[in-house]
Amino acid sequence: MITLISFPNLAAIAGGLGSEKLLWEANQLFREFKDVEALEKYELLLSSNPDMPEALTKASIVCGRIGSRFPDDTHKGLYFQKAFSFAQKALEVDSLSAEPNYVMALSLSNLCQTVSMKDRMVQLTQIKTYIDKALIKDPKLAGAWHLKGRWAFKVANLSFAERSANRLLTQLPLPTASNEVAIQAFNKAIELEPSNLLYYYDLARVQREAELNNESVSTLQRALDQKLVTTEDLELNRKCKILLQEILKVRS
Numbered sequence: 442m443i444t445l446i447s448f449p450n451l452a453a454i455a456g457g458l459g460s461e462k463l464l465w466e467a468n469q470l471f472r473e474f475k476d477v478e479a480l481e482k483y484e485l486l487l488s489s490n491p492d493m494p495e496a497l498t499k500a501s502i503v504c505g506r507i508g509s510r511f512p513d514d515t516h517k518g519l520y521f522q523k524a525f526s527f528a529q530k531a532l533e534v535d536s537l538s539a540e541p542n543y544v545m546a547l548s549l550s551n552l553c554q555t556v557s558m559k560d561r562m563v564q565l566t567q568i569k570t571y572i573d574k575a576l577i578k579d580p581k582l583a584g585a586w587h588l589k590g591r592w593a594f595k596v597a598n599l600s601f602a603e604r605s606a607n608r609l610l611t612q613l614p615l616p617t618a619s620n621e622v623a624i625q626a627f628n629k630a631i632e633l634e635p636s637n638l639l640y641y642y643d644l645a646r647v648q649r650e651a652e653l654n655n656e657s658v659s660t661l662q663r664a665l666d667q668k669l670v671t672t673e674d675l676e677l678n679r680k681c682k683i684l685l686q687e688i689l690k691v692r693s
Contacts, residue, residue, distance in 0.1 A: 460486060464496065474673045476503040492534045494541065501527035501544040505551045518555040524548040539579035546571035546588055558603065559610040568592055569616050583634035587643065590626035593618040594647050620651045638664055638677040645684060654688050661685040 467482035483500040486493055501524045508520030525548040531541040546568045553561045553568075569592060575585040596618035599607075607615055627644035634640065641664030648657035664681045667674075 460490060464493075467496070468499070471499055471503060474506070474671045476507045479503050480507065491530075494531060494535050494538070497527050497531035497534065498540045498544045501525075501531060501548055505547055508551060514555045517551075521548065521551040521555060525552060537578070539575045539582050539585065542571045542575040542578065543582060543585045543588070546575065546585070546592075550588060550592065558606045562603070562607040562611050562615075563613065565592070565596060566613060566616060581633055583630045583637065583640070586626050586630035586633065587637075587640050590623045590630065590643060590647070593623035593626060594620060594643075594650075597623065598650070620647055623647050624651070624653075636667055636670075638667055638674055638681065641667070642677055642681055642684070645681070649684070649688060654692060657688055658685065658692075661688075 463482055463486055467479050467486065470476075470479035470482065480500060480503045483496045483503070486496045487500065490496065504520045504524035504527060508517045508524065511517050511520070524544075528541065528545040528548040532545055535541050549564045549568045549571070553564050556564070568588075572585055572589050572592060575582055576589070579585070596616060597620050599615070604615065607613065624644065624647055627640055627647065630637070630640045631644065641660050645657045645660040645664070648654075648660060661681050661684060665678065665685070669675055669678055
């Protein structure tokens with residue numbers, strides 16, 4: 442007699458009693474920066490729960506993180522576009538909450554690395570719109586403050602060629618920004634999430650660019666005091682040490 446072994450329907454599990462467990466597992470992987478594994482679980486959840494806001498927003502974030510690790514624009518672009526698609530869907534499901542607006546701004550910011558100059562100039566204005574919406578809804582969203590800092594630094598330091606291209610290609614006025622706005626935004630992100638090494642590193646780089654070397658050294662020293670939890674932390678810790686050495690060498 443042949444005994445048939447039945448295997449569970451994973452999609453059914455994702456949409457039923459197992460969905461909470463699967464989401465917990467995905468979020469744990471998300472926190473550990475095990476992004477490929479996390480994405481698999483979020484996609485499994487979305488196969489039966491296509492309108493799950495948390496899975497959509499975090500799937501968008503992990504796609505952006507995966508894409509950023511590739512050295513070539515082809516692979517970057519594939520994952521950044523996927524992140525954008527998840528963000529679009531998240532906004533369709535819920536356009537009034539902070540997270541969907543934040544991940545849309547984040548996905549557009551990533552796409553700026555791979556698109557044409559015209560698209561990049563247009564997206565710089567769109568990014569600010571979504572960041573502002575996110576922070577209106579949740580002023581304590583550290584990631585949105587960090588992204589605002591990155592955006593402000595980028596716009597404040599656009600090249601003459603980029604500014605000229607914006608006038609020629611889009612006829613749209615660029616939003617105003619400054620290094621001071623970027624520094625304020627990064628400091629707010631650190632205040633809200635003081636264990637995030639990336640916030641310190643980006644703040645220190647802007648302070649260095651603004652010739653605030655003493656402040657940059659202080660920021661990096663604070664960064665090096667933080668506990669290292671993930672492999673991402675180890676890499677950021679290394680970058681902070683290198684930047685600190687460079688600044689101290691100039692000062693000596």
